[in-house]
Amino acid sequence: MGILQVQNVNKSFGGLKALNNVNLDITEGTVHAVIGPNGAGKSTLLNVCVGRLVPDTGAVLFNGRPLTGRSPHEINQMGVARVFQTPEIFADLSLLENVVIPTLAVRDGSFTVNAWGRVDNQAEIRDRAEAILESVGLAEKRHHHSGNLSRGDKRRLELAMCLVQEPKLVLLDEPTAGMSRADTNATIDLLARMQEEHGVTKIIIEHDMHVVFSLADRVTVMAQGTPIVEGTPNEIKGDPRVQEAYLGGAHL
């Protein structure tokens, strides 16, 4: 049994069937890519997994516990982290503060009023935060305003914010979307390195085949709300159904 199980999930928006009886089983420790043409339901699937959307029917289980009906912060506290298509960071805060917050969230839970101690006196939190910034290569910028970072650096920071929580599962929504070739490659390198160092289970939603084939252990192809093929990247490459799904997608 995998770390994340999607069981018979259906989700419609008005008349549009976004997810049609989706089943998915993610093995712990793997990088699992979900690909498919626009409108295949990838993002909806991801939003169902993190609690942003509630499925019409079906369930999502994480380590055997249901995720459906829980709010995003509860799901995160269970060990699921999320990386957004456009990096979601605390743009008004410094890089260090950006990573201190998730560190605190792990130590103090979803709500603790700790209004008296100074943040900068919390040595263990700081050390962890600085260590993770070091590992993504942002240490020297730790006092900078994170809103001024380049897109690639924002992505690194966001990854750092996820990883510092030592999650069991990370969901990445098109982590290289809109990035330059150089930033994309840097991100791939970073993700690959992280996989070596931390070995966290990851689900990656992706368009860019280059990214998928560089990182993924397994790939699921979705079309029109349903997974159509699942296999290793090499198996997927040659599958005619995949070609058709993409070409068919072009027709649409």
Next chain:
Amino acid sequence: MVDFLNPSRRGVLKGGAAIGAGLAAPTIFSSQAWAAEYLNKPTGDTVTFGFNVPQTGAYADEGADELRAYQLAVKHLNGEGDGGMLNTMKPLTLQGNGVLGKKVAFTTGDTQTKSDAARASAKRMIEKDGALMITGGSSSGVAIAVQSLCQEAGVIFMAGLTHSNDTTGKDKRRNGFRHFFNAYMSGAALAPVLKEAYGSDRKAYHLTADYTWGWTQEESIKNATEALGWETVEAVRTPLGAGDFSQYITPVLNSGADVLILNHYGKDMVNSLTQAVQFGLRDKQVNGKQFEIVVPLYSRLMAQGAGENVKGIFGSTNWHWSLQDEGSKAFVKSFGAEYGFPPSQAAHTCYVQTLLYADACERAGTFMPCGVVEALEGHEFDGMGNGPTLYRADDHQCFKKVLVVKGNENPTSQFDLLEVVQEVPAEAVTYDASIFGGELGDCNNGV
């Protein structure tokens, strides 16, 4: 206890003049209070009055008129101008050379028609500018709030426009004095005139501003009219500043009432009267009688705001510039010459209050509040408009003629909006001081 309230360098600090004056020593620490018998005892050659009037908000024009009157009063006290009512005031002790030999200076402030702001402004006058007397205001809430402040601080308060029974009733104070008339007196003065004009078989409908002044007026007018034999059909409270009163006016139409009494003041009165007239109330026949509207408290500024809708509508007022007694004529003449238009009742009451205070100081031979209180209590005077007047010792309320007025049908000018129907003598509106309760307490010199 050491007195920290003593003024800091009055005269130098007047207004912002001191901003450039460099570092002035904080005299606030070098208190000389132990030497003074009373708060803010003037040590230089001037004595400071505090004119606390609404400069912003709905009553700003009334406040501006009050300020004009105050400035005129200061001129006259200091022997400038034509002297105004100083020529007619009887008895008169003032010399026309200031008060007790000191020139009168003044400081102004904005009450915003809010108790908080009014008290803050009055405190500044007392604490910073060294004012010995605070005067002004255009609503009872403010008057009562400032009056109790002056009592606590130990200066004299000469109320401006305030019409609630409470000011000299349950909230009266030894250090506070009111020249203006009140709701009870409005009722007492109006009732006989209404009876004569509209008969004794009438059904009245009250619309009342939903706050303390409105309630006291409603009660007073109700009592006075019911004593005539009128019946009160309904008394409805309306939110302050409602703007559109249509939802309160339409129920009047079919209520069976044949008189509408508007216990509103200021903008509320302007709006409710305008709208009531538009609803055709004055063209209506009910119970075989012509429907009538009554506005118990009138002011010229309100009449201006309501325009032609006031025509023929009865109400009461403290004073009107068309009065022909010597005092009124003298005041209207010097005010009109100075500013080009006649004074309002608020201006009159403020002018008179200033003169009365100054005269009381002169008579008492001191600015000490307790001395002034003594000089004003039970003081009888004449020649200030409204005929012979008594400052009653029991509640510090003035008793004098009350004017019943009617909206002028054919105004000859924009100021000629009200016509005096009757000058109701003081005896007719005098009441027993105990009926409104309250305690004057002791006078306070602030030391």
Next chain:
Amino acid sequence: MTTPLATARSDLILFGAFTLAVLTMPIWLVPLGAGYPDLMQKFAIYGLFAIGFNILFGLTGYLSFGHAAFLGVGSYTAVWSFKLLGMNPVPALLLAILLSGLFAWVIGFVSLRRTGIYFSILTLAFAQMCYNLAYSVLTPITNGETGLRVLNSDPRALDHLTGQGVVDGPLVSNIFGLEMNGLPGFYFCAVWLLIGMYVSIRIFRSPFGLMLRAIKTNQTRLNYTGISTRPYALTAFVISGMYAGLAGALLCVTDPLAGAERMQWTASGEVVLMTILGGAGTLLGPVIGAGLIKYSENIFSAFHEQTLHDIFGFLPDGVEGVVVSVAGLFVGEGWHLTLGLLFMVIVIFLPGGLTSGVRQLVQMARRSSGGSGRSGGDAGTAPQAAE
């Protein structure tokens, strides 16, 4: 871009300087014409109000348009405490903080279900309901238009117990006979202002404060970081409501009268303006904004033609007349005009408020004097929105 870092030491220096400035107000305000007790009390009290408001608005970005309601609740509670318990300010303050906190909890609980302008309108609606009712049907509790005051006939149980029940002068709040008006009243408020400031500094630098700032920047991210944002925002709301209650109670300690206008939406708007004027999210800004607005309210409004003639008397006659009539538009009756123009100028040219304007000036001065801004800098957390 790096900004100067706020360390424990720099905060201590800031607080020390602030303390010094507050305690010496009776000296340095005199040449500005504001060195009299009532205005200084108002500076301290409204400073406290704005500091509290800033904990909500400056940190979380939730713009409450109904904070005056808590000020009013604090005031009424304090006066009722005077009436029932006695003139000692301590129980009055404690009760006021407690009750306004409770009020804030209820209103916050409901209002925080929405964000943005909806949150603002909800708080505004609650405050306006409080105001309208206090002015009219709740008069038995609030004494309506006239305002709630302490009367000699009130029970004042504790006073009578300690034999201070019979007072022949005015009833003034006092601690062991030291009356809370004049300068002692100012210092009493100043102590509370300092406590309030200190607490605010602690909150700003604490993990809790960091979470609040994170709410302002990116609530979505915070949710996906495992933080439940609403309880944080509610706590901030309650804390700032308690500050407002404390400020309201202090208003009554220095002057035992509570009026309903304190709850009007314009009063809520005033604290918003104070905070933004001085600089929302900064430590000192709200206090400076509060001071500026109270100063203009009390000093500009007191100018009249004669004072203007005194000021501009040095000019030649013709010029003086023109200058006085132009200046007259902005003071006295026209002080609102000055205030309105001030807001516009500040918002247009200094969106971060006065404190950010000062900071920009300092940075420009530094740059031009050749001291190139150090990058990196010493240890500590970073771009603190503070100075």
Next chain:
Amino acid sequence: MDAILLQILNGLDKGGAYALIALGLTLVFGTLGVVNFAHGALFMLGAFCAVTVNQVIGLEQVTLDPNNLTPWGTPVEIREPYIVSWLGDTGHLILDYSVPVSILAAIPIMIVIGFIMERGLIQFFYKRPHAEQILVTFGLAIVLQEIIKTWFGANPLPQSPPTALRSAADIGVLVGFNPGEIVYPYWRLVYFVFSALVIGGVFAFLQLTTFGMVVRAGMADRETVGLLGIDIEKRFTLVFGLAAVVAGLAGVMYTPILPPDYHMGMDFLVLSFVVVVVGGMGSLPGAVAAGFLLGILQSFASMTEVKSILPGIDQIIIYLVAVVILLVRPRGLLGRKGVMEG
């Protein structure tokens, strides 16, 4: 029965006014994303257009009568409007109809004011946070009202409806009530019809013109419309001008009901925001529906029968409705899902 009918009439009339004021506010918010606290001031400026027009066409020739002195010793002034001395009875007629005539003047004046406001100030605040928009427009509102106060004073300045419309119409008779039971002022009926026409006009304009189409598209998705290469800036200015005209006209026609003073904008500001929010931010039909709903609810809450059960309900009804709507249906009555939903 008659009481209820009358309150419905009151509600419709009030609702017309609320809807007119809220319409421009929600239009500006929906297209421009600006929270305009100076919108009330536009209403007030419109009302003062009527005052100005009245004063201009009523400009008086002043002759002094040296034989007749005022109590303060100056000659009595005899005033006669120039227009009357020139045109005689026609002059009287124009004076009598000065409020409706003001509309002609108010439209260009309000457009110009709107343009100046948008180009001179608002355009710099499109990207700024709501809080700053609120502050700067609030500052502007104060400045505008203080200017009006300096010029016109603080006292209300009464404006009369035309003589023919000054009294009340017995409309109950038309539907079978006894005479005098259901009477309603002509001018209020005029106001209601007028507001219906203006609202209809605005809707038709937005529905039928290309400009309107772009504006509606902009309300739905501002970025995309910008991407289509449409010069959205210029249209923003026009939208602001349109909002100013609607608010101004609401003000002009309201003057006979509420004698205008400098503060009337602030008095209506909070209320208009409540109407917009209840209707749904950025929803034009919502603003209209909410205007009428609140108007009618307010009228009913003021009835003695209701107040005896719920004392003070008429003081708070507007806010109570806002709270309930926001909690139960945060996007407002007719707001689109997802737009400014908090």
